[in-house]
Amino acid sequence: MAVEPPAKKKCLGVDCPNDAGSLQCPTCLKLGIKDSFFCSQDCFKKNWATHKTVHKQETKTGYYNPFPTFPFTGPLRPVYPLSEKREVPKSIPHPDYAADGIPKAGRSLRANKIDLLDATAQEKMRKVCRLAREVLDIAAAALKPGITTDEIDEIVHKACIERNSYPSPLNYNHFPKSVCTSVNEVICHGIPDKRVLLDGDIINLDVTLYHDGYHGDLNETYYVGDKAKADADSVRVVETARECLEQAIKEVKPGTLFREFGNIIEKHAKSRNCSVIRTYVGHGINSIFHCPPNIPHYAKNKAVGECKPGMTFTIEPMIALGKYRDVTWPDNWTSTTIDGKRTAQFEHTLLVTETGVEILTARRDDSPGGPVPMPAVENGSK
DSSP, rough: OOOOOOOBBOOSTOOOEEEOOOOOHHHHHHOOOOEEEEEHHHHHHHHHHHHHHHHHHHHTTTTTOOOSEEEEEEEEOOOOOOOOOOOOOOOOOOTTTTTTSOTTTTTTTTTEEEEOOHHHHHHHHHHHHHHHHHHHHHHHTOOTTTOBBBHHHHHHHHHHHHTTTEEEETTTGGGGGGSSEEETTTTOOOOOOSOOOOTTEEEEEEEEEETTTTEEEEEEEEEOHHHHTTTHHHHHHHHHHHHHHHHTTTOEEEEETTTTTHHHHHHHHHHHEEEEEEEEOOEEOOSSSSSSEEESSSSOOOOOOOOTTTOOOOOOOOOESSOEEEEEOOTSOOOTTTTTTEEEEEEEEEEEEESSETTTOOOOOOOOOOOOOOOOOOOGGO
């Protein structure tokens, strides 16, 4: 197996294009925070006001990094302890994995056995997806610098219960929370914790609800504060991911091959100098959280099958600024880019109709977020 040389460390200064030198933040060194490198003393001083917030979250009583010796690929660190598992009232129907963490339904399904939903099931999918959109929008509206991802999890959990719904991620294969919160270099499956969101972060919120026997799944990536919207690379990766999903959805109709979506997505991603994560795929979804078909997002994949009316599945491209390969943290969930560069994702649950597609988790007119134009470049330089 070929081994690549280690990637050069990037300066942690906001909007700084330079590689880091040997200068590390002395406070970070005292606290045991690794990889806090800057390119120069001037850059360090310039970014002190933003950077010092990292120290606050590390020095609060009882907060800690549970994996201090793990070779993290980027600057993000988990901030523990996790909050207690949130409870769902017994009066709300639970999926089969809620008690022991092990999903049973669909285990015997063949890869080419894809459900075609009847009118009743389609209507239930419309409802749960509409509810899932409501919950995502509520969570997104709460995003701001200073809030923790654990607080977002609490908001999602309560919003699910208010809609007589179970948050599908909770205890699915032992996932400990009700929503996935994936920040900056985290590709997917980020676990909500005590980390404070900073002005300049980007975050993906992945929401799934279980209601009346069916799951509805969607996610979006959002900008935290004005600094994120002013960062050209962050905007490039977020808007490329958004456009990749939009372009793929345009081709969802009876007869389209599942493998075609990856060709569309990777072509657009490459045109924006981005890569496509290959490890994770879109998936069938109905009364089962994850079931056939698998929908790879990269070109020249070998997915078998085609779209037929009555199918419900997700497309959810994960797009990265750097390399497409991934690394999983020791929590066995959090997946990050191998080079620590930022990544973004968007997802919809889709219903194939007789003539095309219905986006069951479509944005509403008042949904938070939405496209952001590329920031103006000063002095005409790139």
